[in-house]
Amino acid sequence: MIPMEGKPGEAAGPQYLALRDQIAFNIEIGKLPAGSRLPSERQFQTSAGFARGTIRQALAQLEAEGLIYRRDRSGWYVSPPAITYDPTRWAGFMAYVTEQGRTPATITLAKSSINANAALADIFRVAPGSPLHVIERMRTIDGRPVLVERITVDPALAPGLLDHDLDGSLTQILKHKYGVVVARNRVDMRPCALAKEAAETLGTKPGAPSLTVVRTSFDEKGRVVEYDQEYWRHDAIRIHVDLSVRGEPDA
Amino acid sequence: MIPMEGKPGEAAGPQYLALRDQIAFNIEIGKLPAGSRLPSERQFQTSAGFARGTIRQALAQLEAEGLIYRRDRSGWYVSPPAITYDPTRWAGFMAYVTEQGRTPATITLAKSSINANAALADIFRVAPGSPLHVIERMRTIDGRPVLVERITVDPALAPGLLDHDLDGSLTQILKHKYGVVVARNRVDMRPCALAKEAAETLGTKPGAPSLTVVRTSFDEKGRVVEYDQEYWRHDAIRIHVDLSVRGEPDA
Incomplete structure (x- = not known):
């Protein structure tokens, strides 16, 4: 074998x-x-x-x-047991970690205003150079850092967002303070290697295997509400999808 | 940043x-x-x-x-563009690679009969030590190796399976030669690091980041039909899931 x-x-x-x-x-x-x-x-x-x-x-x-x-x-x-993430379910980190009997927490590392590069301008459909909010956070499970994330938000939808306490659910702040409601989620995942600073934040080595989870949230008008790039410790996450037959498999 | x-x-x-x-x-x-x-x-x-x-x-x-x-x-x-895999869709490797305008191929590396260890005995609900078929294959996209996989099958469901040409769809062989039909799929994915031999087969380095995709297929009676462990090159796969609002997000 x-x-x-x-x-x-x-x-x-x-x-x-x-x-x-x-x-x-x-x-x-x-x-x-x-x-x-x-x-x-x-x-x-x-x-x-x-x-x-x-x-x-x-x-x-x-x-x-x-x-x-x-x-x-x-x-x-x-290792503590990995948390199970089902991308087909509509639940945020705070919810699905709690459901699994574990204790989630969020720590804001940095807040900044940047000018959109070509890639972000394309995602947000704004002109290159337009200002964007960037929030960098760390999330822990039972006190152990499991992911670092970079969230980008268009200030046109949420002016003054960076003045809020962002150590909780960002989706809730966007909904309750700005009336911005997510109607659709696109989730992309790919394996990657961790950079030095992200690795240090997560207590592991640069180059360590990681999973990048990119979630793009849209409102009912199709505008991008949040563009969230998560980098997970490789031993902290497991993706699980269960499905019954719908067509003809040929694997 | x-x-x-x-x-x-x-x-x-x-x-x-x-x-x-x-x-x-x-x-x-x-x-x-x-x-x-x-x-x-x-x-x-x-x-x-x-x-x-x-x-x-x-x-x-x-x-x-x-x-x-x-x-x-x-x-x-x-790098060639990564292939997009949607675990919520019921399509095998040969199908989804072809759909994306690329050319898939499968090469059988090894076939063997093993005795179930505790973990496999548990998955297949057989006694430890029971014989199991193991098939090791490599799959390529446009001629480039993208994954190595180990498939385990219970010989009780498919006696003589290893005598067949296994360079195509195993699910089709199980269906047409043995009347075994998959009714449910469970997909688990987690980031990992590649071992030496798998890395060499995939033309990359040991310890390189990888994605493990484990698919457990069940028939209508709930018996395990295939237990497939795939190890992907990190640059060859991207997971994509699209979903509309169904509940209350709180990410």
Whole structure:
């Protein structure tokens, strides 16, 4: 069998996969609960007799899969369960995280006014150079940073938006303070690699795998209300879609 | 503004983002079409007067976003457009790639019989150790490898499956040769990092960001028909979901 997920410099071999399976099983049955610290590499060597390289490969494999993560200098920890995001459901971050029994929070990192570049001008159908509001936020689940996001809003729809407290639901502010209501959502997702500053904010390494979720919200007139670019920690999100047969599959 | 996507070792700075924007714009307007080779680092230095570090950062940024990719020793090339996958639509790879004017192909890499481990036994509701068919395939778009996949099938539903030519639609073989029809699909997606062998098959580096798409297909009796784990090149796939208001958003 070909191992499909992994880290740079990794060699194939059944031994590290056996150790990986053993640790993954202990996580699954709750013997190693979320947030708990894994035994040290030395302990794995002593107790199970694995070679150092094998142990490192197994740990790197589990990290690539998002099952464990490294904390600066203090070793490896079991990742909290990923949050499940269903793009076909109409629920915001605060709602779907709470529904899953977890505690969401939002922290505003920066607010600024920028001049639209060609790409943003195209999205908002404004002239290049037009002013746009930009809000940068971090969102946490149970206190752990899981995403950084950049939200762009046309000030023509929401003048003075940046003067509000933006640590909650932006959609609610737009609705209640400006009467701007979202009628349609377009969600685009793609895997990417994290830049240095976003990685630091999320407590991971530059180049770490990430998921970009771009949500474009439109009002009933088709105007763009919010253009939101989210960058997720790779171990914090899982997309789930369930569907019954509607046509003829041919996969 | 915080750059959110990037590569290891990258520093923040407006200059590399300006060069990134310039190259991205030339890709967007078709001045640098898909598959074309970018000017060399030296050419960028000479013609535009950028420092080597700035040029490398801009190229790494574009690679992290999936806009360009490196070919062994021959430099940087513009990525072909990503294929759009809508998990809410009931269409297989061969269908949705063709619909987008591209040419799909499937190559079988390995067929084997394995004994179910605890995780697979749970998915297929069989006893651990029960035999399962495993098929490993690579799929290409316009001749470029875009995903490797591992498909698991219960031989009780499809005895002798591995004797068939599996370079086409597996769902069609299951339907026409075995009368097994898919009634429901569950799709789970999560960002991950590629292992060495999968990365080599896809012509990229171990640890490169990837998207895992896991599709579990059930028949009308709720039995698992196919358990398919796909690992995509990060620049080859984009998920798209469009939805009109159905409830109360609070993002």
